[in-house]
Amino acid sequence: MPLNNLCRRLIMNRLGYLLCLLVVGLLLFxxxxxxxxxxxxxxxxxxxxxxxxxxxxxxxQAIDYLKKVASVSDRIRLKEIGQTTLGLxxxxxxxxxxxxxxxxxxxxxxxxxxxxxxxxxxxxxxxLSAQGKAVVYxxxxxxxxxxxxxxxxxxxxxxxxxxxxxxxLRILDQVICLLVFANPxxxxxxxxxYHKNVGTPFEVSPLPYLYHYYAGHDNNRDSYLANLKxxxxxxxxxxxxxxxxxxxxxxxxxPFPARIWIxxxxxxxxxxxxPLIVRWQNLIGSAMGAAFxxxxxxxxxxxxxxxxxxxxxxTQVVDSHNIISILTETALYRYATPRFYTVRDFPPExxxxxxxxxxxxxxxxxxxxLRDAVDYCLTASKAVLEVAAKYRQELLFxxxxxxSEVMAxxxxxxxxxxxxxxxxxxxxxxxxxxxxxxxxxxxxYEAQEDFTCDGLSYPRGTLVIPMSQPFALFAKNMLEExxxxxxxxxxxxxxxxxxxxxxxxxxxxxxxMMGWTLSYQFNLKIQAASSLVSAKLTPLxxxxxxxxxxEGSGSAAFLLDHGQNASFVAMNRILKQKGKIAWAxxxxxxxxxxxxxxxxxxxxxxxxxxxKLARDLSLKIQASGSRPTVETIEVKAPxxxxxxxxxxxxxxxWTRFILDEHEFSYKSLHDADIKAGHLASQYDTIVIPDHYSxxxxxxxxxxxxxxxxxxxxxxxxxxxxxxxxxKEGGTLVFLNTSCNLATGQFQPAVRNLLEKAKRDEFxxxxxxxxxxxxxxxxxxxxxxxxxxxxxxxxxAFDVFPSFAQKSSPRIVAKYAGDxxxxxxxxxxxxxxQQKAAIVDIPLEKGKLILLGFPVQFRAQSRGTFKxxxxxxxxxxxx
Ligand SMILES: [Zn+2]
Numbered sequence: 001m002p003l004n005n006l007c008r009r010l011i012m013n014r015l016g017y018l019l020c021l022l023v024v025g026l027l028l029f030x031x032x033x034x035x036x037x038x039x040x041x042x043x044x045x046x047x048x049x050x051x052x053x054x055x056x057x058x059x060x061q062a063i064d065y066l067k068k069v070a071s072v073s074d075r076i077r078l079k080e081i082g083q084t085t086l087g088l089x090x091x092x093x094x095x096x097x098x099x100x101x102x103x104x105x106x107x108x109x110x111x112x113x114x115x116x117x118x119x120x121x122x123x124x125x126x127x128l129s130a131q132g133k134a135v136v137y138x139x140x141x142x143x144x145x146x147x148x149x150x151x152x153x154x155x156x157x158x159x160x161x162x163x164x165x166x167x168x169l170r171i172l173d174q175v176i177c178l179l180v181f182a183n184p185x186x187x188x189x190x191x192x193x194y195h196k197n198v199g200t201p202f203e204v205s206p207l208p209y210l211y212h213y214y215a216g217h218d219n220n221r222d223s224y225l226a227n228l229k230x231x232x233x234x235x236x237x238x239x240x241x242x243x244x245x246x247x248x249x250x251x252x253x254x255p256f257p258a259r260i261w262i263x264x265x266x267x268x269x270x271x272x273x274x275p276l277i278v279r280w281q282n283l284i285g286s287a288m289g290a291a292f293x294x295x296x297x298x299x300x301x302x303x304x305x306x307x308x309x310x311x312x313x314x315t316q317v318v319d320s321h322n323i324i325s326i327l328t329e330t331a332l333y334r335y336a337t338p339r340f341y342t343v344r345d346f347p348p349e350x351x352x353x354x355x356x357x358x359x360x361x362x363x364x365x366x367x368x369x370l371r372d373a374v375d376y377c378l379t380a381s382k383a384v385l386e387v388a389a390k391y392r393q394e395l396l397f398x399x400x401x402x403x404s405e406v407m408a409x410x411x412x413x414x415x416x417x418x419x420x421x422x423x424x425x426x427x428x429x430x431x432x433x434x435x436x437x438x439x440x441x442x443x444x445y446e447a448q449e450d451f452t453c454d455g456l457s458y459p460r461g462t463l464v465i466p467m468s469q470p471f472a473l474f475a476k477n478m479l480e481e482x483x484x485x486x487x488x489x490x491x492x493x494x495x496x497x498x499x500x501x502x503x504x505x506x507x508x509x510x511x512x513m514m515g516w517t518l519s520y521q522f523n524l525k526i527q528a529a530s531s532l533v534s535a536k537l538t539p540l541x542x543x544x545x546x547x548x549x550x551e552g553s554g555s556a557a558f559l560l561d562h563g564q565n566a567s568f569v570a571m572n573r574i575l576k577q578k579g580k581i582a583w584a585x586x587x588x589x590x591x592x593x594x595x596x597x598x599x600x601x602x603x604x605x606x607x608x609x610x611x612k613l614a615r616d617l618s619l620k621i622q623a624s625g626s627r628p629t630v631e632t633i634e635v636k637a638p639x640x641x642x643x644x645x646x647x648x649x650x651x652x653x654w655t656r657f658i659l660d661e662h663e664f665s666y667k668s669l670h671d672a673d674i675k676a677g678h679l680a681s682q683y684d685t686i687v688i689p690d691h692y693s694x695x696x697x698x699x700x701x702x703x704x705x706x707x708x709x710x711x712x713x714x715x716x717x718x719x720x721x722x723x724x725x726x727k728e729g730g731t732l733v734f735l736n737t738s739c740n741l742a743t744g745q746f747q748p749a750v751r752n753l754l755e756k757a758k759r760d761e762f763x764x765x766x767x768x769x770x771x772x773x774x775x776x777x778x779x780x781x782x783x784x785x786x787x788x789x790x791x792x793x794x795x796a797f798d799v800f801p802s803f804a805q806k807s808s809p810r811i812v813a814k815y816a817g818d819x820x821x822x823x824x825x826x827x828x829x830x831x832x833q834q835k836a837a838i839v840d841i842p843l844e845k846g847k848l849i850l851l852g853f854p855v856q857f858r859a860q861s862r863g864t865f866k867x868x869x870x871x872x873x874x875x876x877x878x
Pocket of ligand 1 (some may be wrong): 146251253254
């Protein structure tokens with residue numbers, strides 16, 4: 001942008017600021033009764049209009065503005081709902097008529113009763129539906145680089161709070177709107193980055209770090225497990241407090257050249273939703289489409305690209321809670337920079353502007369500015385609110401209808417319940433999963449007596465999730481095995497009219513995971529009941545793991561189970577206390593008890609310290625007056641580096657998440673740190689997280705695409721330094737596809753046979769497979785001999801014997817032969833059956849550890865975290 005424009009904008013900002021001072025000053029002199037009429041417009045406070053070119057509202061500014069509006073209006077309340085990962089307060093803006101806000105608790109109670117349905121007759125439900133208000137949740141900014149949705153919330157709040165027209169008054173009368181900025185940290189980070197670059201050659205450069213501290217773009221994929229604080233707050237708001245009739249989650253990645261993507265959704269459809277949800281999604285999508293075309297806003301498209309199979313998103317999670325989720329994807333250029341398009345910029349199939357059923361008003365090109373995207377978001381949000389106002393009573397009654405039908409259905413058909421034995425490899429994992437399900441609105445019970453079901457006996461204390469509960473479909477969605485439909489079978493049924501594709505060989509891929517079964521990801525044994533459970537059950541508000549304690553006497557040695565994730569927290573605390581830790585290389589007997597290989601033997605710590613550790617971490621620890629006689633390896637506090645590319649990748653963030661959660665100390669290493677060398681003197685282990693491609697790892701952003709500090713990648717020099725690190729005894733751990741950098745650059749006697757595989761030969765973009773582990777290898781200590789693992793565009797290795805190296809690679813895990821697929825979809829499975837999945841490759845004094853599948857997938861695959869933790873500690877064994 002020319003400098004004079006920049007100056008003009010700065011002057012305008014200053015003028016705007018003065019104007020805002022004037023408005024606020026004036027407000028103070030207006031009597032309270034009249035004051036309610038004067039709502040400051042966003043531009044009065046911000047100094048620029050929402051969606052103005054080159055201007056983004058930060059989260060802090062947005063909340064300041066809403067607070068000012070709330071101080072002069074009786075149509076809005078701001079409620080703090082928790083803190084973000086980086087410590088900002090998160091708010092929900094509750095907007096409705098003054099009368100409704102005065103009776104908020106009453107309406108909250110009505111919608112809760114209808115949503116939970118229990119004890120209500122249809123007549124009572126009808127009566128409550130007539131009295132209640134339609135609660136509609138609308139968020140923006142979950143994906144911070146998609147700027148318009150968060151910006152539009154500011155304008156939407158103003159329009160609703162200040163509007164005097166019939167439509168707005170009707171919405172305010174019938175609807176309670178919950179407006180939420182879903183990712184406050186990201187909104188600030190993004191605006192700061194953009195404003196720093198506006199007017200420079202890097203105005204539209206991508207953010208070189210994740211816009212959520214841990215999850216980046218994956219914050220949406222966190223919704224069914226709620227690892228992140230933000231997800232937990234929003235989950236509580238939606239599934240514990242407000243039970244909205246509609247949840248609208250805005251995004252901004254429309255399939256080009258469409259200007260907005262709206263429902264109906266693409267296929268396949270997740271089967272664990274009440275059919276009314278799908279019908280209303282279609283209806284609301286059509287209402288939005290009609291709103292766009294009646295306002296002359298062209299380019300709304302449906303039915304392609306975004307399917308509802310994977311339930312990890314904000315939207316799909318609530319579908320199985322009988323909340324109608326609406327996703328839209330408005331068109332995005334970059335941030336607040338405008339862009340001009342002509343038809344010649346379009347893909348060929350869109351150039352002749354053909355009208356079709358799901359794209360009846362093709363966009364013809366022209367300018368696209370942030371304000372255009374904001375206006376599209378406003379039209380869409382208001383269309384949703386109008387539908388909610390118009391069908392208020394029916395939507396409320398549907399909540400009751402869906403919940404009671406779901407409860408009745410699972411009294412007549414399986415699964416009748418999920419039966420969860422207390423005895424599991426990792427009881428901490430069990431408690432964590434069930435507590436998250438409770439947060440997500442699932443009722444968990446404990447049997448107060450022994451019982452039998454399907455011919456199996458279960459003791460008192462067994463946990464049960466009966467399916468006769470309002471959000472049972474969500475539990476089913478999380479715990480059953482997924483059978484991804486073969487999209488080749490019914491082309492007419494599956495394909496939208498606008499996405500006709502010839503499907504041969506490999507089926508169409510899902511937009512995200514094809515299988516996700518959480519009990520498999522957590523390595524838990526959970527049984528579906530094929531008959532009704534008849535036992536006395538009591539509901540649990542929280543599931544506690546068995547209390548931890550140190551058993552036995554003496555303090556010469558303490559023995560810990562290697563199979564529990566909490567044991568890794570324990571090891572990190574023990575090492576920080578200068579305690580000593582050894583891992584048994586073989587199974588052994590001590591004090592009359594037998595222990596498996598990998599057993600953790602702790603010494604040089606006090607009994608008091610271990611007592612506290614056991615209590616705090618719910619661990620059973622065995623004390624002994626003597627050290628066991630068994631061959632061991634000693635592990636030390638790892639000097640750990642985690643590579644952080646400037647091409648920000650979510651896997652790096654999730655890796656930090658689980659390292660922080662398990663109390664590892666580490667340093668994030670950037671390209672410059674690795675290029676500076678001398679790594680072996682500083683680190684034992686360096687982890688290279690999953691990355692988009694080895695080329696991007698090596699070369700990073702190109703010169704000119706980003707400010708100079710962020711270009712270039714690892715480079716050959718960085719790779720040479722990593723090689724030197726291994727030569728001098730370092731351990732390099734590669735995660736999932738980053739293994740391709742190892743096989744390409746380090747010339748190990750190992751090849752990823754999937755690296756060049758074609759889509760019609762092999763395709764498994766996200767499923768749960770069965771793997772076999774060599775439990776005598778330190779990386780697999782604590783694993784079961786067979787366990788489910790996540791596979792997502794992962795690796796399968798051929799290992800060649802070699803004369804060139806002193807010792808050959810050792811296979812730590814391989815994919816199963818028969819019964820390979822546990823959940824989801826795989827095409828071409830023969831290619832990877834019994835092939836290596838994890839390899840330990842000795843190289844000079846050090847080693848490469850290739851973890852060929854995502855062992856810490858989105859911080860969800862808790863059954864396999866220990867493979868990474870073991871590899872990190874193993875790096876300290878010399
Ligand atoms: Zn998005």
